[in-house]
Amino acid sequence: MRPPVTSAMFGTASGRVFGTASGSTLGRIALAVATTALALVALVACGAQPVGAPAPVAGDPLNESGSSEDVSTISLLEVATLDQPVDAASRTGDDAVYFVSRTGTIHRLVNGAFESTAVLDISDLTEGEGEQGLLGLAFSNDGATAFVNYTDTSGDTTIASLSVDAGGMFDRASLRTLLTIEQPYRNHNAGDLVVEPSGTLLVPMGDGGSADDPLRVSLDNSSLLGKVLRIDPRDGAVTMLAKGLRNPWRVDLFDDRLWLADVGQNTWEEVSVLEGVSKRIGVPLETASSASTPANSPTPSSIIDFGWSAYEANDRFNSDQSSPDHTGPVVAYRHGDDGCSVSGGAVATNGALRNRYVFADYCSGRVWSIATDTAAPTMVLHFENLDTPSAVVRANDEVFILSLSGTIWKLDG
Numbered sequence: 001m002r003p004p005v006t007s008a009m010f011g012t013a014s015g016r017v018f019g020t021a022s023g024s025t026l027g028r029i030a031l032a033v034a035t036t037a038l039a040l041v042a043l044v045a046c047g048a049q050p051v052g053a054p055a056p057v058a059g060d061p062l063n064e065s066g067s068s069e070d071v072s073t074i075s076l077l078e079v080a081t082l083d084q085p086v087d088a089a090s091r092t093g094d095d096a097v098y099f100v101s102r103t104g105t106i107h108r109l110v111n112g113a114f115e116s117t118a119v120l121d122i123s124d125l126t127e128g129e130g131e132q133g134l135l136g137l138a139f140s141n142d143g144a145t146a147f148v149n150y151t152d153t154s155g156d157t158t159i160a161s162l163s164v165d166a167g168g169m170f171d172r173a174s175l176r177t178l179l180t181i182e183q184p185y186r187n188h189n190a191g192d193l194v195v196e197p198s199g200t201l202l203v204p205m206g207d208g209g210s211a212d213d214p215l216r217v218s219l220d221n222s223s224l225l226g227k228v229l230r231i232d233p234r235d236g237a238v239t240m241l242a243k244g245l246r247n248p249w250r251v252d253l254f255d256d257r258l259w260l261a262d263v264g265q266n267t268w269e270e271v272s273v274l275e276g277v278s279k280r281i282g283v284p285l286e287t288a289s290s291a292s293t294p295a296n297s298p299t300p301s302s303i304i305d306f307g308w309s310a311y312e313a314n315d316r317f318n319s320d321q322s323s324p325d326h327t328g329p330v331v332a333y334r335h336g337d338d339g340c341s342v343s344g345g346a347v348a349t350n351g352a353l354r355n356r357y358v359f360a361d362y363c364s365g366r367v368w369s370i371a372t373d374t375a376a377p378t379m380v381l382h383f384e385n386l387d388t389p390s391a392v393v394r395a396n397d398e399v400f401i402l403s404l405s406g407t408i409w410k411l412d413g
Contacts, residue, residue: 071352074382076401076409080114082107084128085402087136087192087250090395091143096168097395099408102133104150108168109408120162120170126150131209135191139164140199140233146170147178147201147233149193157181157189159203161233178236181224185209188247188263196253196278201231204260206247212265212318213309219244219321221283226308228258228274230282239282242274244306244323250344250391252357253277254372261344261359262306262329268313269342270329271359271370272306280304331370331379339364346394347372352413353382358399360389367392367401 080099087100096108104123108115126133136149146162163174178201183189188206195201207218207226218226221243228242247263258274274280283303310316310323313332333339339361347357348369356369365386370377390404399411 071380071382074352074411074413076383076386077412078407079112079400079410080109080408081406082114082408083406084133084390084404085406085408086133086390086404088391088393088395088400088402088408089137089139091139091146091164091168092141093143094168095396097398097400098137098168099402100134100137101128102135102404103128104134106134106137106170119168120146120148120172122148122150122172122175125152125158127153131187131189131191135189136193138193138195138201140195141197145233147193147195149191149203151183151189152180155183155186157183157205159193159201159231178233179203179231179238181205183208184215190245190248192249192251194251194253194258196230198278199233201233202241202251202253202258202277203229203231204245204248204251205229206249207245207308213246213321216309216318216321218246218308219305219310219323221303224285228260228304238285240285240303241277241280241282242304242306244308244310244326245272246308246312248272248344249342250346250393252344252346252394254347254349257372259345259347259357260306261342262308263341264332264335265309265312265317267315267335268329268332269335269339269361270313271331271342271345271357272327272329274304330375331377333379337364339366343389343391346392346399348399348411349394349397351411353399353411356380358382358392358411360386360392360401362388362390362404365389 082099082101084102085099086102089098096110099107104126105118106120107118132151134150138147146164148160150158152158159179160175160177163171185208187209190204190206193201193203205225205227207213217223226245227240230239230241245262248260249263250261252259256278258277260272262270305323305325307323307326309318310321311326314328340363343360343362345359348354353369355372357372358369360367367383368379368381370379388404389401391402393400401409
């Protein structure tokens with residue numbers, strides 16, 4: 001390992017899908033495939049990359065987040081390398097952090113030592129290329145069950161569960177499919193999933209791919225694409241909580257708020273928030289197609305509308321799409337020097353950035369944070385020129401930044 005670096009997705013422009021649910025909630029959503037390629041690089045040795053420290057950012061003082069720590073002490077400590085890391089998770093009573101390789105394997109970091117032997121290998125069930133592969137991992141609240149989100153060899157989204165033993169080994173034979181969603185294109189698969197305190201799963205879905213929401217599914221209540229779904233792992237029941245999303249590649253559930261980093265199309269990258277998640281009943285899949293949201297007065301049973309593809313951020317996009325109850329992003333930044341593909345995102349729970357949402361951009365390699373306790377936060381730049389940051393995640397109360405080129409950094413300070 002080298003000394004720490006001192007401070008300073010997927011789915012870029014490409015979107016459309018259609019589909020209705022079959023009679024069974026464990027059934028498939030008929031939907032139809034173009035590709036966005038990302039570099040496939042396998043690295044095996046630790047080697048931190050120098051990162052330039054940006055000039056101080058005016059405004060948005062860090063003490064508004066409740067943290068009085070000195071932001072200048074923040075650094076990135078390289079802890080491991082892995083072929084195409086895209087996610088990380090931790091479980092109750094286990095000091096290990098579990099890292100996901102898009103190629104189909106999961107590996108552990110235990111007490112600073114990275115284990116090359118996989119605790120799960122489903123590489124035969126998926127193809128880790130472009131925006132497909134093994135994309136997400138979460139654990140049940142008791143740590144005895146793992147949930148994974150992957151695209152199968154046909155390119156369709158699969159949500160599945162597996163048993164995990166006390167030593168952290170996954171029982172491949174116990175794999176059980178909870179939900180399969182057919183994908184019309186090879187991109188905009190989203191890929192994350194999180195477990196609520198109640199034990200249900202939250203699964204963000206992209207709009208199915210290509211570009212410009214060509215099948216106009218994101219705002220269509222009869223399709224599961226472009227939505228935030230709640231899945232009950234006991235029976236596979238699906239509830240729709242939100243719609244109007246393009247490709248919310250990484251999400252974070254913190255303090256009953258779901259933070260969504262939604263990759264943009266032509267002009268804007270967005271960070272949005274679904275408020276009061278535990279209080280939201282949502283709409284069961286079988287009745288979602290007839291549900292509507294009362295204008296300007298969302299109820300616990302309503303579907304929250306984030307606007308795509310009627311809107312990109314707060315700009316009108318597809319004129320044939322309507323979003324009268326559009327919930328705009330908390331933060332949006334324009335394509336250019338800041339980048340072109342947001343890589344969310346996690347709320348830090350300790351250190352100088354405690355209670356701030358940390359996120360990056362895949363194209364520019366920049367890393368920012370924003371306050372979580374203000375309605376109009378300002379982006380504060382911390383690092384730039386990182387190599388292909390694919391995700392910013394929190395596991396065991398640590399924030400990790402994952403590079404698709406292989407490097408795994410831990411936020412230190």
